[in-house]
Amino acid sequence: MPDVKPMIEIRNVSRHFGTFRALDQINLDVAAGEFFSLLGPSGCGKTTLLRMLAGLDTPTSGTISIDGADCTEVRANQRPTNMVFQSYAIFPHLNVAENVAYGLKRMRLGRVEEARRVDEALEMVRLPGFGARKGNELSGGQRQRVALARALVMRPKVLLLDEPLSALDKKLREEMQTELRTLQQSVGITFVLVTHDQYEALALSDRIAVMFGGQIAQVASPMEIYQRPTTRKVADFLGGMNFLRGRIAAEAGAALTVETERFGTATLTKPPGFTASGGRATVGIRPERLRVLWDGERAEHELTGRIANRAYFGETTSLSVAIDGLEAPLSIVETNTFGADELNIGAEVRLAFDPEALVLMADPDAR
Amino acid sequence: MRLLSRIRWLPVYLGAFMVFLYFPILLLPLFSFNTGVVAAFPLKGFTTRWYVQLFDNQVMLGAAWNSLMVGLAVSITSTVLAICAARAITRYKFPGQKPATGLIMAPLFLPEIIVAVSMLLVLLQIGIQLSLLTVILGQIVFCLPYSMSVLIAGFEGFDRSLEEASLDLGETAMGTFRRVTLPVVAPAILSSLLVSFTISLDEFLLAFFLSGTETTLPVYIWGQLRFAAKLPEVLALGSLMMTASVILLTVAEIVRRRAEKRVMARGGPNA
Ligand SMILES: Nc1ncnc2c1ncn2[C@@H]1O[C@H](COP(=O)(O)OP(=O)(O)O)[C@@H](O)[C@H]1O
Ligand SMILES: [Mg+2]
Numbered sequence: 001m002p003d004v005k006p007m008i009e010i011r012n013v014s015r016h017f018g019t020f021r022a023l024d025q026i027n028l029d030v031a032a033g034e035f036f037s038l039l040g041p042s043g044c045g046k047t048t049l050l051r052m053l054a055g056l057d058t059p060t061s062g063t064i065s066i067d068g069a070d071c072t073e074v075r076a077n078q079r080p081t082n083m084v085f086q087s088y089a090i091f092p093h094l095n096v097a098e099n100v101a102y103g104l105k106r107m108r109l110g111r112v113e114e115a116r117r118v119d120e121a122l123e124m125v126r127l128p129g130f131g132a133r134k135g136n137e138l139s140g141g142q143r144q145r146v147a148l149a150r151a152l153v154m155r156p157k158v159l160l161l162d163e164p165l166s167a168l169d170k171k172l173r174e175e176m177q178t179e180l181r182t183l184q185q186s187v188g189i190t191f192v193l194v195t196h197d198q199y200e201a202l203a204l205s206d207r208i209a210v211m212f213g214g215q216i217a218q219v220a221s222p223m224e225i226y227q228r229p230t231t232r233k234v235a236d237f238l239g240g241m242n243f244l245r246g247r248i249a250a251e252a253g254a255a256l257t258v259e260t261e262r263f264g265t266a267t268l269t270k271p272p273g274f275t276a277s278g279g280r281a282t283v284g285i286r287p288e289r290l291r292v293l294w295d296g297e298r299a300e301h302e303l304t305g306r307i308a309n310r311a312y313f314g315e316t317t318s319l320s321v322a323i324d325g326l327e328a329p330l331s332i333v334e335t336n337t338f339g340a341d342e343l344n345i346g347a348e349v350r351l352a353f354d355p356e357a358l359v360l361m362a363d364p365d366a367r
Numbered sequence: 368m369r370l371l372s373r374i375r376w377l378p379v380y381l382g383a384f385m386v387f388l389y390f391p392i393l394l395l396p397l398f399s400f401n402t403g404v405v406a407a408f409p410l411k412g413f414t415t416r417w418y419v420q421l422f423d424n425q426v427m428l429g430a431a432w433n434s435l436m437v438g439l440a441v442s443i444t445s446t447v448l449a450i451c452a453a454r455a456i457t458r459y460k461f462p463g464q465k466p467a468t469g470l471i472m473a474p475l476f477l478p479e480i481i482v483a484v485s486m487l488l489v490l491l492q493i494g495i496q497l498s499l500l501t502v503i504l505g506q507i508v509f510c511l512p513y514s515m516s517v518l519i520a521g522f523e524g525f526d527r528s529l530e531e532a533s534l535d536l537g538e539t540a541m542g543t544f545r546r547v548t549l550p551v552v553a554p555a556i557l558s559s560l561l562v563s564f565t566i567s568l569d570e571f572l573l574a575f576f577l578s579g580t581e582t583t584l585p586v587y588i589w590g591q592l593r594f595a596a597k598l599p600e601v602l603a604l605g606s607l608m609m610t611a612s613v614i615l616l617t618v619a620e621i622v623r624r625r626a627e628k629r630v631m632a633r634g635g636p637n638a
Pocket of ligand 2 (some may be wrong): 194
């Protein structure tokens, strides 16, 4: 993150609906020009937070500053933010050009300049020449682009996107992800994206905030949040993870020496908020960090087991390998380059792992 | 087998129903062009005399003018009131919402004559002079439920985020109402205006009980029925009113359907 003042500063923001805490003491900084994602399961408060950035809702307590100015009490129509709604909210009585020009009308730019900016925005979202179409003559992907153009044409300091791709089918969604990222880089506007799709967040973002139950669990770059999740819940939400039981053997500052069943002893970094419960710890390793050893291949750290289950995904195969001395079978993802798709249930396999890939997580629910 | 027998009876039933409902109504225009004064077969000959007479009749024209004024006042007022109520009901949750809605819709189910008589009693008690104004007040109460049901349906199809999008794009609350809310629900509003105008135009009981010396068309017709010689003119007037009602209701229905199609096509995120 650059050391300039952040574009968005969220300080101790809470939002209560009656006794229900939709948001609980949120603190967050978003840098200028950053592509920032709010990731979490449905109902965790992502939309509520985004609406507060837009000015469509007010915090019960706490403050929000945008571009250095406190705007906690500033109304939506006075904020330098624009939003792409989950429903797209395309005005049904207006055509595409009129939709895009909606916010410009108040600026009184003059016909020529207004038309120029509308065309420019439609070009940007790759919908040139669609101006005369009615909202109900558009496909889902096109509606999404119109909503995007309508917001971008306002040249906001911050663009807010509420699950903009969730209504699209898989192929179109992947296409739009790439486009969204390219677009963000070309316009240089700060993007705040709300999503419950971890792959989308990982693929698009500079940084991700993972939320559960109205609280932020972790804020980090995609690689860090995927590879170094600080809690078991974050690890679980971001993808497959093999959870292992560990025993704390020694402690030296932030470094813990942990003995793990079958995975040996490793020195791991203590995540913030970590408390060892009775000398026990939860350690994890991602499925793709385990590798099948073929033929005579050897590795420094090896495990032997039998294939208990398998699932074929075309480019990869997901294997479930039972290991003696481990409670649960290990999940592995193997690309099918060397024939992982030809391994049968019951076959014996040797696995290699790198202790560097082991990660220590806070696990408040561990028994 | 049961299905077969059903299919055979349905058209017969439908035919009988249609004849019973529409045959008398179709006789109205038929006799209004008949030369004879008595409404009976055989028809004597074709004439437009009754229509010409009708438009020379100053009393009838006065009643028509009254009907038009009452209709406009009733439809506009009941629509405006219903807009406020329907918006509150579809948009906010407030204590007493269900009972309040029920009370507004109640005149739909109460016998009209009871409503008319009670209103008359109250007005006389307070000492308010009967006039077209009291007719207007009575008919507003009577039309409100119809306006409400049309408008609630219209507002329920309205996506709240449209207004939020407008605010987000820099528009004020007033501007949002003018540029988004109003145009999107315009078909429902127009529909409500047309329906309540038609109801007011045809309404007899309230107009009869609550009007003073000035009458509306249905009350005028009722008065003319005593004179046999006036019957053809009444038939001509009836035909005209019927045509007007049919046109108004058809327009209202077309508007409503087009709006519905637009809302459907707009769809939601999951459409
Ligand atoms: N206006 C409201 N009144 C009451 N509860 C609300 C309101 N808006 C949101 N909530 C609740 O707050 C929680 C978070 O909602 P939301 O921010 O929409 O979640 P999501 O992360 O899925 O976007 C949900 O449990 C929701 O039911
Ligand atoms: Mg949401």
